[in-house]
Amino acid sequence: MSDTTPTTAPWWRQAAVYQIYPRSFADANGDGIGDIPGVVSRADYLQALGIDAVWLSPFYPSELADGGYDVADYRNVDPRLGTLDDFDEMVSGLHERHIRVVVDIVPNHTSDQHEWFQEALAAGRGSAARERYIFREGQGENGELPPADWQSVFGGSAWERVADGQWYFHRFAVEQPDLNWDNPEVRADFLKTLRFWSDRGVDGFRIDVAHMLTKDLSEPLPSQAELDAMPQDGNHPLIDRDDVHEVYAEWRAVFNSYDPPRTAVAEAWVSTPERRAKYAHPDSLGQSFNFDLLVADFDAPSFRSIITDNLAQAAATGSSTTWVLSNHDVTRHATRYGLEPLNGRPVKQGTEWVEAGGPADWLDREGGLRRARAATMLMLALPGSAYLYQGEELGLHEVAEITPDQRQDPGFFRGSEYDRLGRDGCRVPLPWTTEGSSFGFGTNGAHLPQPSWFADYAVAVEDADPDSTLSLYRKALELRHRLQTDEQLEWIETGRDDVLRFRRPNGWEVITVFGGEPFPLAGENVVLTTAPLLNGAVPADTTVWITA
Incomplete structure (x- = not known):
């Protein structure tokens, strides 16, 4: 087992964690897609930034139906992103620089290209292979209607029919069939995955949609309207069930078998702080994302209330809270703070910012960045761990200049209300230099279009400017290490x-x-x-x- 420099207190309690979306961070082989060797090539940059850990979004083999969150093999690296040897080199290089490594685990669903799902399709009704997923017979005279009228997060039906007439459940994209967490084989396989990466030196795990794993699909299935009306109190059929913590108790036993124990943080969008606290319990995952600041306006009373409530909740659970203002799923906060407040905020359509009633070219870029810098420095001074998203240290805004034919997010194509224009705008590859086919991201373009204004935010520009946002982040993180107690x-x-x-x-x-x-x-x-x-x-x- 690999380890970094030992500490007397859990490192994660007040860590500054930098999220890397690998396909958009740095491209080492010039194919337009960021990769693991690209992360290795920027290890000195990460060290100079002053972070404690990186969180690596999915790097597993994937057809990219959902930006890598459709995983085809949980114990390998996508060949387009590198090899396991490259991964080991990355972990070693980051550990040498006293940077821990947290990886994404996506346990709610697999890719439809996963060998298990392909086996399930071939095996047919009643097979053990299908019991790893959620298959049901359809309604109607010939089963031609889905088992229920449930809608997926990305829009459209949450059920898809296969060749022999059965239907499978997918909470997200159709290419992401949900696993059946009542199946002991599913549970055992994920314990194997956690050990696989822990043995390779991974220090922790970020658990994707941690609140959705376990489900109660007892017949008759409720309607979507009935689902929507049900309280999310631990007994909801699909969301934030109490029995999910039986799964995480098994995971905690694995984490605690390592020295030091591996850490975990839940992505759990739940209804109350009390519900979230269950994921932060020491017998469960130990920490849970607090998204309250992320969805708040830049407003003093709101910030104070959120900070007070979450610190009280952290004290009650014995965990530490987490703070986050941007990530790979939301509009960058420099842009959010340059628009109208979230209540009544305009939506993004086409290539310009518009209000619901018509065009409006009024994004306050300078004001948004100024408020973003202020909010981030407040956040970095709070007790608890702070999560930073790649590019925010450059002051990047959301990229709206992406045409429909260039977009990749399934939520955009399926008309999801999750985000009307999808999440591509915060996933555009980073600018490292002012010139080149991709501003230094790689040698041969980028998988999402970078706007010309990226040149003004390039690392090469900000590195030389003592007043840049990058310089501000570096100074703040260095001071934070000395001042945090x-x-x-x-x-x-x-x-x-x-x-x-x-x-x-x-x-x-x-x-x-x-x-x-x-x-x-x-x-x-x-x-x-x-x-x-x-x-x-x-x-x-x-x-x-x-x-x-």
Whole structure:
């Protein structure tokens, strides 16, 4: 078993974790798709950034029906992205730089190209192979109707008919058949997968849609309307069932068999903090994503309420909370904060930002980035772990200039309400240089189109600019390592609803002005600011860090 430098406290409790979407990070072989050797080639960049760990989105063999989240083989590397030897080299290189490695596990569904599903199609009704998935007979005189009117997350029916007339359930894309987690063979195989990657030195796992694995498909199946009306209290047929934690108790036993124990974080979109806390319990996965800031407006009362509630919940469970503002599934926060507030926010259509009623060219790029910098620096000062998404350290905006024929996200093609324009805009390959066919991403173009304005955000440009967003992230992460101590926070009243101020146990203070007039300082020792002070005062949309 591989390990990095041992620590006296679990490393993940207050880690800064950088999410890499491999196909869009760096392309080493010039085929237009990012790869594992590309990550290896940028290991020094990751070290200089100052992160504690990388989270690697799926790199497994896949037909890319859902950006790699349709996994055809859980214990291998997609040949387009490299080999297992390349993976081992990456883990070794990152560990040498004291960077841990977290990998994505996708347990709710496989690819329809997975050998199990291909076997199920060939084996037919009543076979053991089909029992690994969720197959049902259809309704209607000849079974020509789906077993229920359920809708998939990506739009359209959640049931697909196969050649012999049966139907299989897919919560997401049709190419992603759901596994049957009542099947002991399914459970055993994933324990094997967890050991496979742990033995290769992986330090932790991010669990995709961790709240959807177990299901109750007792007949008669409810309608979609009935499903929607059911409370998500642990007994819902499809979502956030209490019995999913029986699965994770088995996983925890595997994690704890390693020294140090492997960590895990749940992607669990659940109804209440109390429900989320079950995934963060030490006997379950140990940590769960907190998406509350991600879906909040840039608003001081909202931020304070969210921070207070989540720190209280973390204290109650003995876990540490997580903070995230952007990831591979959502519009980048530099863009979100440059639009109208989320309640009544415009939607994206075509190649321009539009309101629901018609065109509107009013994305505030500078203001959005300014607020994004302020929000991120506030987040990095909070107790708990912070998750950063590749490219946000460059201040990248969402790319809207992608035509329908260039898009890849299944949600776009199926009219999903999940995100009306899909998630391609945050997955565009990174700009490393100002020139070349893909701004240094590779030598032969990129799998998603990069806009010309990417040149202004290239690593080569920002690396040389002490005031760039990249320089800000580097300084903040370096300071964070020195200043981060106990997982405590004390609010300091400011007398203003648009200004937040808090203190950490060692005297580290943070002030964020969300709007309005500048907030005066009284000679404090400012060690970081996201925008220049105005006559000794903190201007709107700005965060400052203060030390004693």
